[in-house]
Amino acid sequence: MTPNLFPARALVFLAFGFLAQLPITGHAAPSSSWKIEPFSSPDKLLASGKEAPQLDKFTPAPILLDAVRGEVVSFQFVVRAGDQPIQTLTMTPNGVASILGDFIGSSALQIYRENYVRVDKPSGNRIREPKWWPDALLPLNLASQTIPAGGSAVYWVTMRIPRDAIPTDYFGELDVTANGDLHRLALTLHVRDMQLPESNFRGTVALYYDVLRDWYRKSGRDFSDEEWQKQKQRYADYLLDFGLNPYDPPIAWKDTGIDAYLKDPRVHSVRTPALDSADFPIAVDVLKRTGTLSKSFYYWNDEPQTPEQFAAIRANSTKLRALGIPQLVTAHPNDALKGAVDIWCPNISNALGVGHLDLAALRREQALGHPTWLYTMVVPKHPYPTWLLDDDSSAMLSYAPLWAKAGATGLVYSMVHGWGPKPLEDLTSYANTSGDGTLLYPAELVGGQGPMPSIRLMLLRDTIEDYALWQEALKRKIAPTFEFPAERKGPLVYNRMALLDALEGGKAAPASSPKIVQLFPETATSLSFVAPQTWRLDATRSVEARLGGGFLTVEFRSKALAENDMLTVIVGPSNLEKKTEQWRLYYSTKGLEIQKRTAEGRHEAKLPAVRAVKTPAGARFSVPLAALNLTPPSVRFNALWQSESGTARLFTDANDPFLTPILKQSEVKTTQPKGNASGTSRNTLRTP
Missing domain, CATH: 3.20.20 (TIM Barrel)
Known part of the structure; x- marks a missing residue:
């Protein structure tokens, strides 16, 4: 059984890399011999490269499946060609059996070859660089059965566990034949003494x-x-x-x-x-x-x-x-x-x-x-x-x-x-x-x-x-x-x-009520910064925030503000227990737009006291906190710089106010700022 990482969701996925009929050119085997590499994790196997994508390195692991009766489990494996291309490739599942003869037949297994798509402009999740991502699963009988020399392919296999399966350990093999040469992939399955509960989902x-x-x-x-x-x-x-x-x-x-x-x-x-x-x-x-x-x-x-x-x-x-x-x-x-x-x-x-x-x-x-x-x-x-x-x-x-x-x-x-x-x-x-x-x-x-x-x-x-x-x-x-x-x-x-x-x-927790660690805490621990503060986006762009005299002033600096750039200031109350809302101030060459977000949704607002003006190096926002019903000495604050090359965000908060940092007013008495401040700390601007 797999120790920790989504241990058993089955979770090695038998997938065969297939880039829209374009095989992945992985790290070539040292000789003409080919090999199989099992992968006991649900994680997607990614590929890098522009025209000739290469399968990223990963750590192979045996196929160890842990399942309850009635569920479907999955696993992956990679076939790597050696110095010679694989011209014919066949796969035959043999089912799995226990040492006492209990059997789950080959019809329980389905094999697919993974198709890869290149994502040049990442969506903004954990991985931010261009990659080839697998998604479509081509049934084995419809997928290409060839792999070029030095190439790799990934396969995804599902196994349906019968509801009446005997709870025990099962062992089996998957026959893989390339150019007439047979290799066998070993499978181990542990079936638990419990059925998948009926769900009302x-x-x-x-x-x-x-x-x-x-x-x-x-x-x-x-x-x-x-x-x-x-x-x-x-x-x-x-x-x-x-x-x-x-x-x-x-x-x-x-x-x-x-x-x-x-x-x-x-x-x-x-x-x-x-x-x-x-x-x-x-x-x-x-x-x-x-x-x-x-x-x-x-x-x-x-x-x-x-x-x-x-x-x-x-x-x-x-x-x-x-x-x-x-x-x-x-x-x-x-x-x-x-x-x-x-x-x-x-x-x-x-x-x-x-x-x-x-x-x-x-x-x-x-x-x-x-x-x-x-x-x-x-x-x-x-x-x-x-x-x-x-x-x-x-x-x-x-x-x-x-x-x-x-x-x-x-x-x-x-x-x-x-x-x-x-x-x-x-x-x-x-x-x-x-x-x-x-x-x-x-x-x-x-x-x-x-x-x-x-x-x-x-x-x-x-x-x-x-x-x-x-x-x-x-x-x-x-x-x-x-x-x-x-x-x-x-x-x-x-x-x-x-x-x-x-x-x-059948273990029960000593607590009187069930507990699930919160996906995102209802009251999150936020980052906090003392204004004035400057964050750098790159060598030419920065964002500065000042808080004092009842004003929040935010200045975006660059060599020039491009025609399609959108500058956004996000601000809200620091104490979200009393009031959960958020203000968004958008500035572009079309002018300033203000939006208030509440439980009812998003609503445009007209607040003449809130201003944004273009500067030679970008734009400056002047926000009287009283106009937003916000009270110093602290506010939730974030900023975005959207351009044709993508969106840069000061803090990765997913637009969740509980994950948005708190900007605190300096204990030193300040007035509404003008221009740049000297001696402010420099922080790296995070890009989503």
Whole structure:
């Protein structure tokens, strides 16, 4: 069994590096002989280089899997060609057996070859340099079976553990034959004397059938209506097998097949049509007739920010509750929607509001029978975990304790097929990120039919399975822990083996209530600085902050302010227990814009007393704290410099006010500053 690092999530992933049919040119073997290198970690194997990417160095480790009955585990391995190319490559799983003859057959294993995509402009997570990232998983029968001389390829293997598997140790081999030469990869599996608990988690994702069909049409693949119905069903069924439900059924509400779909035990959630749709009354009748009304939810008001949107949600609430249909709103609990929302679904950091989840508010709503679902998108980024292409595997896996900590019982995700023209080569997505809105790939690109999985989809299934374990631990008053430092410099880690040991042994924590180490503390320990203070971005750009005389003055300095540059000052109260809000001051060549962020969302503000002026070297902000209802002698402070080359941020706070440093007024009495200060300390400006 693996000691610490996500020890058993299975977690070596059998992946075979595949750069959109471009093999990875790893570190060549010293002779013509080829070899296999197992990798017993869920971490993605990255590659460097521009035109000829090289697999980054990693430490091979034996395949040691630790599983409960009923879950799916995974592992990776690398095949390295020697001085001679591999022209033919075949793989045959043989299953695994115990010393007493208990057997899990080869059909439980699925092998994929990993496809790599180059990310030239990182999304802003832990790794900030251009890299090749693996994601799409090509089924072995569709993947290239060659590797050039000196090249490497990575494979991902999944193994489904039967619910009736005998708990014991299993051993087996995977046959890999290259150019007629057979090598064997040894596998060891420990099956625990416990089953994966049944979960009430409701993972839902957007599968927009018309958008999907349009992508195929633009790619030269048209479907008749009959063929398209089959394709819709392929995509929906594929998601159901991963524990995810598409928002909308693949079958029209008026068609005869809708009853069977709604009664499918894999279907836990279905979105109703909009209230003003002709299909709405039809859907209600079908849901009642099939006894599946409890699977329904209403989700047609996304990220509300305006009084008009709030009013529409309140109006819908009365109609929907009369029918027994819960209304989901992607918002954090707030006074504007109090009493009108049945399922609160905020962003994991309330990114559209103050930037931090109010867990106490969520728990109050849960106590009233209003569940919490969560969602993630392009924000927040590091140190928060994301589902983006260029983030650690452990970032997605960390959502299991995150959901458990927040009491979440479901999720929504914006899309699973947000592809451009060439998704196996480019996954650029919204807001200069990569991979947002993609979990599936079209198998037609490599000669298949329907969807192919991604590494992130595999990890999401693992996460949903782990969530069931965390829920069971909470139910038994076991105290699992999860370390999630704000300044994380490596992949996130939690001791899954310890959690399994506690569950299998029936151990209970001495504490009277279950405890989960907070992903981000509700009251975080913040960095603090005394003004005046200067931070350098590079040899030519700096940011200076002064606090005194009731003013915050911030000066951005450079050789010149480019036309498309955006300078941002973030400021808020230092004591967030009394008031959690944030002000953002944006300055560009278009002038100054002011935004206030509260639990209700983001709102533009007009404050004439707050000024920003262009200077010969950049721009200067003059902020009277009283105008923002802020009280000296300290404030939360951060600054951003956005340019065509990317965004530079003073502090990596993920827009979370609890992670934003405190700027303190010097004990020496000062007045509103003018110009540069001498003798200020120099700090390195951090770039996200």
